[in-house]
Amino acid sequence: MYRNDGFRELDRLESLRLLGTAAIGRIVHTRQALPAVLPVNFCLDDDGAVVLRTSAASELARAVDGTVVAFEADEVDRTARSGWSVVLTGAAEVVTDPAEHRRLARRGPRSWVAVPPRQEVFIRILPELVTGREVAGDRALHDAELGA
Amino acid sequence: MYRNDGFRELDRLESLRLLGTAAIGRIVHTRQALPAVLPVNFCLDDDGAVVLRTSAASELARAVDGTVVAFEADEVDRTARSGWSVVLTGAAEVVTDPAEHRRLARRGPRSWVAVPPRQEVFIRILPELVTGREVAGDRALHDAELGA
Numbered sequence: 517m518y519r520n521d522g523f524r525e526l527d528r529l530e531s532l533r534l535l536g537t538a539a540i541g542r543i544v545h546t547r548q549a550l551p552a553v554l555p556v557n558f559c560l561d562d563d564g565a566v567v568l569r570t571s572a573a574s575e576l577a578r579a580v581d582g583t584v585v586a587f588e589a590d591e592v593d594r595t596a597r598s599g600w601s602v603v604l605t606g607a608a609e610v611v612t613d614p615a616e617h618r619r620l621a622r623r624g625p626r627s628w629v630a631v632p633p634r635q636e637v638f639i640r641i642l643p644e645l646v647t648g649r650e651v652a653g654d655r656a657l658h659d660a661e662l663g664a
Numbered sequence: 665m666y667r668n669d670g671f672r673e674l675d676r677l678e679s680l681r682l683l684g685t686a687a688i689g690r691i692v693h694t695r696q697a698l699p700a701v702l703p704v705n706f707c708l709d710d711d712g713a714v715v716l717r718t719s720a721a722s723e724l725a726r727a728v729d730g731t732v733v734a735f736e737a738d739e740v741d742r743t744a745r746s747g748w749s750v751v752l753t754g755a756a757e758v759v760t761d762p763a764e765h766r767r768l769a770r771r772g773p774r775s776w777v778a779v780p781p782r783q784e785v786f787i788r789i790l791p792e793l794v795t796g797r798e799v800a801g802d803r804a805l806h807d808a809e810l811g812a
Contacts, residue, residue: 539742544692544699551692551734553701555749586699594687601703 523649531602531648536560538589538602543568543576543641545585545608552579558587559625564643566604569625572635580608580639587641598652606644610637671797679750679796684708686737686750691716691724691789693733693756700727706735707773712791714752717773720783728756728787735789746800754792758785 526534535541544553554576561567566587570576585608592599611617620638674682683689692701702724709715714735718724733756740747759765768786 540738540740542690542701542736542738544701546699550732550753551694551699553690553692553734553736553751555736555738555740555747584698586701588690588701588703590688590690590703592688592703599703603701605698 523651526600526602526648526650528646531604531646532560532564532643534591534600534648535566535589535602535604535646538591541566541587541589543580543585543587543608545580545583547579557625559623561620561640564604564646565606566641566643567620567624568639568641569620569636570639572637577610577637577639581610583608585641600648600650602646602648604641604643604646606642608639608641610639671799674748674750674796674798676794679752679794680708680712680791682739682748682796683714683737683750683752683794686739689714689735689737691728691733691735691756693728693731695727705773707771709768709788712752712794713754714789714791715768715772716787716789717768717784718787720785725758725785725787729758731756733789748796748798750794750796752789752791752794754790756787756789758787
């Protein structure tokens, strides 16, 4: 969270509530020593962890397993000049426990199409740090940015 | 760009064209050794560089000046299950040349409200690597993700 930017900070609960309303988020990690970012579908687990479903054949799981990543979602209304942004930061882990895998298969993020169960893995991102910010339509924005 | 994910890759020109249509993008960098991500308003310069306007009082400029960052924008239609995502990666630099500053003040990203000129700085992100991906509504998505 940056200071001196004129935005209202959201507390953890409010941030998680908004995050739970988002359709798409973006996972931020490091790939080959460069910053990398990828939009993904997701859901929130009971403990506030972000859950992603990915293919066992994709590289994402290998890239983020055991590392600290950030996960961002936002919603911006250009016309009303209002919006919010939430960032969750924490360790990402590929779920290897069979019971946990089954639980997430039942309640994890919905697929847009069916995926053969053997090809899917789940990634959980622990909600170690959750920050959010909001700007309302009647608030004077400092400048062109939502968040800087 | 990850392989084995079933999405159509976009070439540089197509990616830059889509990026130019986005209202909001997200700058991805490192802050205190952690991945950080911030949604911002932006515009594209003639050479494809991303231009941000920020306050001299904000921490963003100091955090990213001289570092390699990623900049992401996307547009997803949940109902149609279609969308695109573009990531630009390159060095970020705070514009210090007075003539360049004046040029960007004329044509840079529009502010939502007026900002006193002395309080603003511009950040340019060079388009060293530009990648994009698209999924169409009639294409079978591998799973719940837009990009993994």
